[in-house]
Amino acid sequence: MKFDMHCHTKEGSLDGKIPISEYIQVLKSKGFDGMLVTDHDSYNGFRRYRDRLKGRVGDFVVLKGIEYDTIDAGHILVILPENVKLLIMECRGLPVRVLQEVVHRHGGILGPAHPCGERHLSITRTRAYRKNPNIMKHFDFLEAFNSCESQESNMEARRLAFRYHLPMFGGSDSHHADCVGTAYTEFHADITKESDLIQYIREKRETNYGGVYYQGTVKGRIGILNHVLIEGFWFYNHLASICRSHKRKLAMSLLNL
Numbered sequence: 470m471k472f473d474m475h476c477h478t479k480e481g482s483l484d485g486k487i488p489i490s491e492y493i494q495v496l497k498s499k500g501f502d503g504m505l506v507t508d509h510d511s512y513n514g515f516r517r518y519r520d521r522l523k524g525r526v527g528d529f530v531v532l533k534g535i536e537y538d539t540i541d542a543g544h545i546l547v548i549l550p551e552n553v554k555l556l557i558m559e560c561r562g563l564p565v566r567v568l569q570e571v572v573h574r575h576g577g578i579l580g581p582a583h584p585c586g587e588r589h590l591s592i593t594r595t596r597a598y599r600k601n602p603n604i605m606k607h608f609d610f611l612e613a614f615n616s617c618e619s620q621e622s623n624m625e626a627r628r629l630a631f632r633y634h635l636p637m638f639g640g641s642d643s644h645h646a647d648c649v650g651t652a653y654t655e656f657h658a659d660i661t662k663e664s665d666l667i668q669y670i671r672e673k674r675e676t677n678y679g680g681v682y683y684q685g686t687v688k689g690r691i692g693i694l695n696h697v698l699i700e701g702f703w704f705y706n707h708l709a710s711i712c713r714s715h716k717r718k719l720a721m722s723l724l725n726l
Contacts, residue, residue: 470502470530474654475546475582475612475640477536480517481508486645489514493526499650503530503660507546507582507640510538510561532663536582539565540710542597542604543590546612546638549577551663557720562710565597569607571724578609578667580635583642585625586618589706593629605633609670613637616651616683636670639678645685652680 473496477485485508487495496504506515515533523531534548535558542565547558553575557563563571572579581592588594597604605611613627614637630637639652655677660666710717 470656472503472654474505474638475642476504477644478514481511481514495649505532505534507534507536542592542595544582546582547579560713560717580608580610582612583615583618585622610636614639615642617642617686648683651683654678
């Protein structure tokens with residue numbers, strides 16, 4: 470089965486431009502069997518599918534995931550079993566080691582998105598990794614091909630996956646319609662729900678991945694100003710994490726951690 474494993478929707482991501490209904494149509498037209506919805510700290514895109522589209526898209530599979538903004542290790546893709554609902558996943562700002570503990574305790578899997586990409590956004594460019602590279606041993610997979618990253622970044626990610634014996638995903642990281650389906654991951658089994666995917670990855674079964682590079686990224690258009698944008702994200706992420714601290718503490722108290 471062929472999936473796009475990194476998808477941002479208009480309903481779930483502030484910078485997403487594609488309604489999930491359109492996302493599904495484009496992927497189906499390109500021969501995909503499914504998608505993993507990975508909005509930023511939100512399940513709203515998946516909720517739109519669940520409440521309005523489920524049962525109306527044929528045999529196309531839509532899985533619930535999230536791209537979580539840690540406070541110290543960049544963006545992490547998280548997949549929980551279909552019957553698990555955790556408020557904490559929509560409260561950005563956990564340290565990566567706490568996120569790993571929470572996800573694994575509740576039967577999920579997680580891995581770094583674009584692990585060798587931009588400063589602050591990608592785990593190998595953060596203090597958590599510099600302090601303890603073996604933090605990679607506590608992940609279940611990593612994103613080895615991201616359509617919006619450079620060839621060098623993706624090659625580094627592939628080497629990292631081999632070093633830590635991690636299954637590899639390909640994802641488009643689409644925020645615009647012309648990027649949808651530019652990357653793929655193939656699974657050699659029927660994946661119809663999140664627990665199928667979790668079991669597949671835990672068994673270290675083979676994944677094939679690849680794609681083409683997207684030329685319309687913001688960083689590609691603005692050049693050196695992208696560094697300003699990235700540093701601005703660091704401040705935004707920390708401020709947003711502080712603003713959500715009360716909600717995050719409440720969510721953590723419900724987990725007895």
